Amino acid sequence: MNYQQVEVLLVEDSRPDAEMTLRTLKGKGIANNVEWVRDGVEALEYLFREGKYADRGNGLPRLVLLDLKMPRMDGLQVLERMKADPRTRTIPVVMMTSSREEGDLLESYRRGVNSFVVKPVDFAEFAQTVAQVGMYWMIANEAPE
Amino acid sequence: METASDKLPSHASPAAFRAGSRRIAVACALVAAVSVLVLAGWALQQETLMRVHPSFVPMHPVTAVLFLLSAAALWGLRRPPMSVVVQPARMVAIGLAALVALAGTVKLGEHFLGLHTGIDQWLFPDRLGPAVPDAMRNEIAPNTALAFVLAGAALLLLDRGTRPGRRPAEWLAAAVAGLATLALLGYAYRVEAMYRMPTFLPMAVHTAISFLLLAMGILWSRRWLGVAALFSGGRPDSRMARRLLLGSIAIVAGIGWLRLAGERAGLYGSELGVTYHTAAMVVLLALLVAGSAWALHRSEDERRRAEEERARLFAITPDLFCVAGFDGHFRSLNPSWERLLGWTREELRARPFLEFVHPDDRGFSIERLGSLAQGEPALAFENRFVDRDGNAHWISWNAIPVPEEGVIYASGRDVTREREDARRLLRGEEQLRAIIDTAHDAFVAMDAEGKVTDWNAQAEAISGWKRKEALGRPLATLLVPPRHRAAHAAGLARYLATGEGNMLNRPVEIEALHRSGREFPVELTIWPIGSGRDCTFNAFLRDISIRKAAERSIRDLNAELASRAEELRQSNRELESFSYSVSHDLRAPLRHIDGYARMLQEDAGDALDGDCRRYLDEIGGAARRMGALIDDLLAFSRLGRKPLERGPLRMRALVEEVVAESGGAGKVQLGELPDAHGDPVLLRQVWVNLVSNALKYSAPRGEAARIVIEGARQDGRVRYRVRDNGVGFDMRFADKLFGVFQRLHSQDEFEGTGVGLAIVQRIVLRHGGQVHAEAEPGQGATFGFALPDQASPGDGDAGNEYAASDHADREEAQ
Numbered sequence: 014m015n016y017q018q019v020e021v022l023l024v025e026d027s028r029p030d031a032e033m034t035l036r037t038l039k040g041k042g043i044a045n046n047v048e049w050v051r052d053g054v055e056a057l058e059y060l061f062r063e064g065k066y067a068d069r070g071n072g073l074p075r076l077v078l079l080d081l082k083m084p085r086m087d088g089l090q091v092l093e094r095m096k097a098d099p100r101t102r103t104i105p106v107v108m109m110t111s112s113r114e115e116g117d118l119l120e121s122y123r124r125g126v127n128s129f130v131v132k133p134v135d136f137a138e139f140a141q142t143v144a145q146v147g148m149y150w151m152i153a154n155e156a157p158e
Numbered sequence: 159m160e161t162a163s164d165k166l167p168s169h170a171s172p173a174a175f176r177a178g179s180r181r182i183a184v185a186c187a188l189v190a191a192v193s194v195l196v197l198a199g200w201a202l203q204q205e206t207l208m209r210v211h212p213s214f215v216p217m218h219p220v221t222a223v224l225f226l227l228s229a230a231a232l233w234g235l236r237r238p239p240m241s242v243v244v245q246p247a248r249m250v251a252i253g254l255a256a257l258v259a260l261a262g263t264v265k266l267g268e269h270f271l272g273l274h275t276g277i278d279q280w281l282f283p284d285r286l287g288p289a290v291p292d293a294m295r296n297e298i299a300p301n302t303a304l305a306f307v308l309a310g311a312a313l314l315l316l317d318r319g320t321r322p323g324r325r326p327a328e329w330l331a332a333a334v335a336g337l338a339t340l341a342l343l344g345y346a347y348r349v350e351a352m353y354r355m356p357t358f359l360p361m362a363v364h365t366a367i368s369f370l371l372l373a374m375g376i377l378w379s380r381r382w383l384g385v386a387a388l389f390s391g392g393r394p395d396s397r398m399a400r401r402l403l404l405g406s407i408a409i410v411a412g413i414g415w416l417r418l419a420g421e422r423a424g425l426y427g428s429e430l431g432v433t434y435h436t437a438a439m440v441v442l443l444a445l446l447v448a449g450s451a452w453a454l455h456r457s458e459d460e461r462r463r464a465e466e467e468r469a470r471l472f473a474i475t476p477d478l479f480c481v482a483g484f485d486g487h488f489r490s491l492n493p494s495w496e497r498l499l500g501w502t503r504e505e506l507r508a509r510p511f512l513e514f515v516h517p518d519d520r521g522f523s524i525e526r527l528g529s530l531a532q533g534e535p536a537l538a539f540e541n542r543f544v545d546r547d548g549n550a551h552w553i554s555w556n557a558i559p560v561p562e563e564g565v566i567y568a569s570g571r572d573v574t575r576e577r578e579d580a581r582r583l584l585r586g587e588e589q590l591r592a593i594i595d596t597a598h599d600a601f602v603a604m605d606a607e608g609k610v611t612d613w614n615a616q617a618e619a620i621s622g623w624k625r626k627e628a629l630g631r632p633l634a635t636l637l638v639p640p641r642h643r644a645a646h647a648a649g650l651a652r653y654l655a656t657g658e659g660n661m662l663n664r665p666v667e668i669e670a671l672h673r674s675g676r677e678f679p680v681e682l683t684i685w686p687i688g689s690g691r692d693c694t695f696n697a698f699l700r701d702i703s704i705r706k707a708a709e710r711s712i713r714d715l716n717a718e719l720a721s722r723a724e725e726l727r728q729s730n731r732e733l734e735s736f737s738y739s740v741s742h743d744l745r746a747p748l749r750h751i752d753g754y755a756r757m758l759q760e761d762a763g764d765a766l767d768g769d770c771r772r773y774l775d776e777i778g779g780a781a782r783r784m785g786a787l788i789d790d791l792l793a794f795s796r797l798g799r800k801p802l803e804r805g806p807l808r809m810r811a812l813v814e815e816v817v818a819e820s821g822g823a824g825k826v827q828l829g830e831l832p833d834a835h836g837d838p839v840l841l842r843q844v845w846v847n848l849v850s851n852a853l854k855y856s857a858p859r860g861e862a863a864r865i866v867i868e869g870a871r872q873d874g875r876v877r878y879r880v881r882d883n884g885v886g887f888d889m890r891f892a893d894k895l896f897g898v899f900q901r902l903h904s905q906d907e908f909e910g911t912g913v914g915l916a917i918v919q920r921i922v923l924r925h926g927g928q929v930h931a932e933a934e935p936g937q938g939a940t941f942g943f944a945l946p947d948q949a950s951p952g953d954g955d956a957g958n959e960y961a962a963s964d965h966a967d968r969e970e971a972q
Contacts, residue, residue, distance in 0.1 A: 027746060027750075029746075029749075029750040029753060029754065030746065030749070030750070033749075033750075033753045033757070036757065082742055110742070111742045111743075111745045111746050111749070112742050132745075132746075132749060133749070133785075134745055134748045134749045134752060134781060134782055134784075134785030134786075135749075135752060135778075135782050135785070136752045136755070136756040136757070136778070137756065139749060140756075
């Protein structure tokens with residue numbers, strides 16, 4: 014495992030999406046240390062150091078990129094758990110989804126999401142979006158602490 | 159000459175006759191008894207019987223016999239003759255009376271003409287000799303003989319009158335009574351000449367009494383006639399006459415006796431006696447007169463009071479009282495005539511009363527007057543009288559005629575209102591009958607026993623029972639299915655006991671029984687009238703078989719519709735989740751295709767030749783187009799689910815904004831754009847699509863491209879159109895324009911997904927409007943839409959349309 018401070022936690026069941034996101038984040042030099050987990054359960058295990066992440070080092074990511082639709086536990090549930098726990102409440106969460114469904118958007122904001130991004134089909138746009146999100150939350154935004 | 163029977167007064171009733179006869183019988187019996195006793199005294203030589211007191215003269219035996227005859231004659235004539243045929247008893251009585259008169263006359267002849275017939279010497283002649291020497295012979299005294307003549311004549315003339323009210327018999331009888339009184343006064347005043355032998359006028363005391371009785375009997379026997387009538391009966395004048403007569407006789411006789419007694423006792427002399435006598439007479443007669451006047455006064459008061467009472471009653475009664483003469487004029491009327499007819503009583507009396515009778519009623523009124531004149535009373539006879547204002551009043555009359563007075567007494571009552579009420583009631587009943595008979599519903603009625611009392615034609619039709627068959631039969635057996643009969647009986651009993659019923663006064667749906675045994679549904683409304691045993695139950699029944707069947711089929715249809723709707727909702731939900739999946743699951747692979755193609759190009763672009771790079775571009779382009787298609791498709795499907803949010807629209811401002819955003823402002827010319835009413839977001843989308851289409855398809859014209867946007871109010875609609883001078887299209891394919899994914903141009907000519915116009919149409923249709931398009935290839939195209947005009951007179955309808963479509967929108971959105 015990484016001994017460096019994890020900067021971004023990417024929760025994404027789709028390998029290609031994950032690959033494209035990682036490539037963009039790293040390629041643009043926004044975040045070098047990105048942890049990628051495959052679903053909501055793993056995400057929570059990572060965040061709360063449970064299961065296979067029980068003995069990972071201390072520290073929480075500065076940003077969580079969260080896919081909405083995932084097997085086992087979806088993004089909304091993860092979001093809810095994070096915002097309910099004081100340890101993870103202040104971590105910015107960006108919901109990334111293929112859907113434009115208003116219901117999802119409203120529900121996400123109701124549960125305290127910090128941003129809601131629709132993944133464009135166009136890779137150029139996609140890359141640009143991911144870069145903007147990363148830049149904003151990682152660099153421009155002032156986090157508490 | 160009048161006869162007694164001509165003028166029997168009202169009190170000459172059989173009972174009065176019997177009472178009168180009893181007194182006559184007593185008089186006759188007393189007279190006869192005295193006579194018999196006297197004769198017995200002569201026969202047995204009993205002085206007391208013959209003369210009462212030794213110093214008095216005895217009654218002559220022939221006198222006694224004549225008294226017997228007189229008594230018998232009076233008895234025989236005690237009643238007036240009732241028929242023309244003279245009865246034997248009456249003949250005998252008349253004979254006896256004649257005999258008495260004759261005997262008296264003969265004896266008078268002896269006295270005054272010196273004849274000697276010895277008429278009074280044939281009975282006990284040996285004992286008639288003078289009891290003492292020098293005394294006169296005992297014979298019938300002249301006054302006694304005269305009295306017999308008068309009494310006999312009175313009996314003979316008992317039923318004869320000279321002129322009306324003049325009856326010799328009563329004067330003769332009065333004379334007899336006077337002679338008797340004279341003799342009795344002689345005894346009372348001890349005038350010896352009058353009762354002692356051998357004076358000229360001795361009359362035995364019992365002879366005098368007998369004459370008095372006989373005279374009274376004669377007067378009494380015809381007491382309702384002549385002067386006797388003045389003294390008999392219960393009228394106040396008769397009572398006073400009796401009182402004055404008897405009182406004055408008693409006073410005069412009594413005072414005379416007292417004066418004599420006083421003088422004989424030497425209390426005063428003759429002059430003083432006359433003084434006392436006169437003074438006492440004055441005082442006592444004055445008292446008698448005062449008493450009589452007082453009594454008269456009282457009776458007059460009473461009469462007046464009674465008269466006033468009657469007058470007041472006649473004045474206040476609403477009934478009409480009148481006395482009318484056979485001459486056709488009113489004699490008297492009570493005040494209610496004036497109140498009813500408005501004529502004064504003087505006016506009513508002044509004209510023949512038939513003139514006040516309604517002209518149509520005069521004929522039968524005259525007929526009825528004719529039978530009244532015949533003595534026939536009229537009861538409940540009705541005719542109309544006309545008042546001063548010309549209104550007719552129905553009067554019901556009770557009238558009795560009094561032919562001897564030539565008048566009719568009548569009492570009438572105004573029955574106009576009763577007649578009108580009765581007519582109205584009758585009319586109401588007729589109307590009700592007609593309504594019931596022609597009613598479209600069956601009408602049945604039953605009494606408190608549950609028996610049918612009415613059954614109209616419609617009841618016959620729905621039940622199969624004829625009216626004749628149904629009347630009187632228990633309703634339950636005709637119309638109530640057996641399983642409901644117990645409840646029917648219980649309901650009836652409950653209403654009779656408590657006045658309540660849960661089936662009453664409201665429509666109830668229930669099964670009824672047809673004659674054939676078939677049951678059919680009816681709507682039944684029962685309303686009871688009255689209570690207890692007098693009540694009736696009325697009911698309307700309507701056969702609702704058809705309605706029930708219709709309701710059933712509507713219910714079935716509804717259920718089917720509901721299940722269809724549920725199916726639709728289900729498939730809608732499926733569709734939604736499908737579109738959701740599409741948006742998620744179809745877009746992801748496209749993104750990946752494009753992503754990897756790009757990554758390949760980035761990482762290995764330099765190693766690939768031109769064609770290979772173009773292939774990668776094509777892969778990416780295809781993926782992106784498919785992404786656009788999916789996005790448009792989703793947008794289109796979302797349109798159907800979002801409810802409209804209508805509001806007033808500043809159309810010109812909206813279009814200016816859209817044109818500015820489109821980047822083609824230089825080519826667009828705006829005409830008049832009236833305001834409209836609709837969802838601003840959706841209509842903005844319409845304009846965006848139309849303007850971008852116009853720009854797109856006129857782009858080949860380059861700088862010459864021209865787009866005109868304008869609108870107008872017309873026929874209750876607001877119409878807008880976007881005209882371009884672009885490539886246009888062939889009208890043969892116009893019907894495809896507004897379909898989803900329908901395109902008239904290739905992707906190479908013009909980019910697009912074929913959803914834009916479909917969205918336009920869908921939005922406009924949801925607003926209750928229409929879209930249209932026209933074009934010619936190479937000449938440009940015109941796309942337009944029309945919205946309902948909120949400001950137009952057809953406002954309400956359009957509003958309803960909106961509401962309906964709005965509602966449908968929400969349904970769809972759920």
